[in-house]
Amino acid sequence: MASLFRPSLRTSAATAVMLRLGRPVTTTSSATTAAGVRCTAMKNLEILRQAGMAKKGFHASASRKILPAGPQVIQGTVNEAVEVPDPNAAHGSYHWSFERLISVALIPLTVAPFAAGSINPVTDAILGATIVIHSHIGFESMIVDYIPHRRYPALRKGAMWALKGATMLVLVGLYEFETNDVGITEAVKRVWKA
Amino acid sequence: MFTRSSAHLKLSALPKPFLIARSLVASQFRPIATSISASTQNFSPDGAHSILVAQRKQRPISPHLGIYQPQLTWCGSAANRITGSILSVGAYGFFAAYAVAPVFGWPFDSVTIAAAFSGLPAATKFGIKFAVTLPFSYHSWNGIRHLLWDTGKALDIKDVYRTGYVVLGLTVVSAICLAMV
Ligand code: HEM
Numbered sequence: 001m002a003s004l005f006r007p008s009l010r011t012s013a014a015t016a017v018m019l020r021l022g023r024p025v026t027t028t029s030s031a032t033t034a035a036g037v038r039c040t041a042m043k044n045l046e047i048l049r050q051a052g053m054a055k056k057g058f059h060a061s062a063s064r065k066i067l068p069a070g071p072q073v074i075q076g077t078v079n080e081a082v083e084v085p086d087p088n089a090a091h092g093s094y095h096w097s098f099e100r101l102i103s104v105a106l107i108p109l110t111v112a113p114f115a116a117g118s119i120n121p122v123t124d125a126i127l128g129a130t131i132v133i134h135s136h137i138g139f140e141s142m143i144v145d146y147i148p149h150r151r152y153p154a155l156r157k158g159a160m161w162a163l164k165g166a167t168m169l170v171l172v173g174l175y176e177f178e179t180n181d182v183g184i185t186e187a188v189k190r191v192w193k194a
Numbered sequence: 195m196f197t198r199s200s201a202h203l204k205l206s207a208l209p210k211p212f213l214i215a216r217s218l219v220a221s222q223f224r225p226i227a228t229s230i231s232a233s234t235q236n237f238s239p240d241g242a243h244s245i246l247v248a249q250r251k252q253r254p255i256s257p258h259l260g261i262y263q264p265q266l267t268w269c270g271s272a273a274n275r276i277t278g279s280i281l282s283v284g285a286y287g288f289f290a291a292y293a294v295a296p297v298f299g300w301p302f303d304s305v306t307i308a309a310a311f312s313g314l315p316a317a318t319k320f321g322i323k324f325a326v327t328l329p330f331s332y333h334s335w336n337g338i339r340h341l342l343w344d345t346g347k348a349l350d351i352k353d354v355y356r357t358g359y360v361v362l363g364l365t366v367v368s369a370i371c372l373a374m375v
Contacts, residue, residue, distance in 0.1 A: 072250040074243060100344055103337055110334060132289070135282035142279065170286050173293030180303075181292075187304035192323070192375060194312035 070151040102134045113185040124183040128174045136167045266358045267351075274336045277329035284326070323373040331369040335361045 075083065085091075109127040113119050119127070140163065147156045181187060237245070262268065295302035311319065339357050342348050348357050 069251045069253070069255060072247040074246060077239065077243075100341065103341060106334075107338065128289075131285055135285055138278050138282055142275070166286060166290065169293050170289040173289030173291070177289060177292050182304050187307075190304055190308045191311050194308040 070148075073150055099137050102130055102137065105130050106134060113189075118189070119185055121178065121183055124185050125174075125178045128178060128184050129171075132167065132170055132174060136163065139163050266355055270336065270358050270361070273332060274340070277333040277336075280329045281333060320373055324369060327372040328365070328369040331372065332361070332365040335364045335368070 074080075109123070109130055112123060113127075140160070143156065143159045143163065147159055149156045177184070177187075182190070291300070291302055294300075311322075314322070339348075339361055342357070348354065
């Protein structure tokens with residue numbers, strides 16, 4: 001829909017700005033100084049800014065307020081490049097492979113109870129632990145994605161520690177459930193048949 | 195020579211190519227003498243830094259998700275994250291509650307939960323089961339699709355759509371079957 005309106009909108013806005021941009025050209029030919037030209041150029045930018053064109057020119061739809069831009073943290077001087085972290089396999093390829101290993105392990109562990117009807121307590125505990133590790137990694141990647149360290153160093157740290165705390169508590173609960181109750185697969189089965 | 199007035203005087207006498215050169219020159223050089231004084235401000239590195247910070251806040255932000263055409267590719271990807279977090283929040287909630295239940299004296303064990311569940315109407319039972327099996331099915335099938343991608347296979351757009359539809363089909367079938375058991 002917006003594209004139906006947009007061309008005309010853009011044309012009229014652009015025409016309005018161009019009309020005003022057109023003015024300095026005439027003033028130039030009537031003995032103004034080059035410094036004067038620079039001044040009008042600045043003024044044109046101001047016109048663009050006031051018309052909202054400087055930014056709006058890129059947008060096809062109405063701008064919506066999502067989240068305000070977070071705090072802008074610039075390390076070092078204004079021209080410094082982003083710091084490249086030291087290569088570390090434990091944070092890179094090993095971590096990636098471990099994530100996949102856990103995910104691959106989930107396939108037989110998920111299929112087993114369906115295929116066998118029930119699984120022994122050790123396999124059930126392994127399934128539980130694998131789900132917790134897989135979930136922990138999943139939550140971690142969401143924190144990494146949505147709470148950038150650069151902008152929210154404290155919040156990022158806090159979220160990571162909160163996740164570690166939650167995972168510890170969950171592991172305690174899993175241990176208790178596996179030792180005092182009937183285990184995950186058996187419990188699901190009982191609720192399903194209830 | 196570079197002031198506009200001097201160039202203006204002999205305008206008509208000049209050959210055409212020179213006229214073009216004149217206009218280029220005039221637009222690129224500041225005049226030596228001018229009555230307009232441009233005002234400048236001195237900034238310390240700290241001041242420049244704060245201007246940069248202020249400018250960054252004016253930058254266009256990524257467009258709202260709503261402007262993108264919904265496509266199987268990115269919607270399926272978002273669904274993987276959403277279904278994964280539904281399952282994980284559920285699992286974390288369950289085990290955390292089980293861990294703290296004795297502290298608060300909650301009756302929270304498989305016998306109590308199964309008993310409470312059995313008292314619900316059949317439609318509610320199916321609804322609750324389906325609310326679990328749907329994200330579980332989608333995330334599991336799509337997880338396998340992810341692992342297939344991780345081996346470098348099925349990565350072109352045709353295969354991405356083909357496997358995407360397979361996942362959707364398997365999800366609907368297995369979610370309904372598992373909820374009906
Ligand atoms: C057969 C079963 C499963 C398989 C094969 C599987 C596979 C995967 C894979 C490959 C990813 C990574 C996706 C990516 O690279 O972006 C993932 C993410 C995730 N999974 Fe699973 N998964 C399974 C079951 C589960 C279960 C049972 C839970 C929760 C209890 C779960 C929770 C999550 C979460 C929270 C994420 C992170 C989502 C994200 O980062 O977008 N998964 N899963």
